[in-house]
Amino acid sequence: MKKIERRKSDHIEVTLKEKVVPDYDYWSDVRLVHRALPEVDLDDIDTSVTLFGKRLDMPLVITAITGGFPLAMDINRNLAEACAKAGVGFGVGSQRPSIENGDDGTYSVVKDFDVPLVIGNVGAPQLVEQKGKRAFTIDDVLRAQEVIGADIMAIHLNFLQEVVQPDGDVNAKGCLDGIRALAREGPCMVKETGAGISRETALMLKGTGIRGIDVSGVGGTSFAAVEMHRAKGQGNGTATALGLTFCDWGIPAPAAVLEADVGLEIISSGGVDNGLRMAKGLAIGANAAGCARAVLAEAMESSQAVLDKINEMKAELKAAMFLTGCSTVDDLRMRRVMIGGRTADWLTASED
Ligand SMILES: Cc1cc2nc3c(=O)[nH]c(=O)nc-3n(C[C@H](O)[C@H](O)[C@H](O)COP(=O)(O)O)c2cc1C
16 A cells, blocks of 8 residues: 555544544534524425535535545545535545546546535645645646536645644645635635634635635544554654644634634534534534534445435534524524633633
């Protein structure tokens, strides 16, 4: 197995087997206000939204997980099939292997299904030169977009992971210009990978012409934790220490949704594993929710298992909408929320 394939396979195995989420539950800090008199019929609730110009049956995107090695074929096929059936968005994992070695079918499999919103994926670190590695060109990225027929390209920010990972890609100067250049060519969004987006970063990104931000904040999969477990297995003490020290580094997911509210479309993600958490993100301003780890075990199993999980989330979202008296997702976005705990501390401190 090549080094990059081993890494991707490790990421999946570690995410499924080890503890990779923080102890503190930031989504519990956000509470919707119960309406004892909903004045809406459950069956009339409409969960559909428009995201990046595409109609979704519910405000959900399965965000980037994988691609580029044999196991990814089943995972991406199962995810794409379920997303097509459920009418939700789907983002493939980093397309770096397909740019470097050509498509192996594990990304283009998404084209076999009628997914309403397909999101491509490339890393911001690959937009600049790294030690011994050339920067991807605009043509590289456009080709990757074409391979899967992506409606929009996501550029991921993963510098927490890169700094923990031995020999990570840690040249970050020039990424903003790279993002700006890509955004000139076609629809782009930017996503974090578990450490969240601050207001300052969101404002920098807004200036590039991107369409949206997937905040991917602290509360869900921590790539510092994932890399820590990998490093431990490889006997790399420094990387293990780095991962451990930084495993809850970043902006809590709900705070990131509020911080990133700079007038772009927002995906609320990081530990969103049920429909109530989806509802909470929407109520504090997101246009849709995103999840990865919550469907990973199901994606290894079958498309039906993924679909069942999505439908479960939909039922929970509808229950939350019902109990807050919302007929539409727009109604939910206007509802009052109570924010306490460490998330409130974060928001208060950021006002000072
Ligand atoms: C196994 C695994 C692989 C991932 N690979 C990518 C990737 O290639 N590109 C990317 O942008 N994000 C990647 N992510 C990050 C997710 O898209 C998401 O931002 C993050 O996991 C937080 O969401 P969660 O708490 O629902 O897992 C990956 C996540 C997991 C669990």
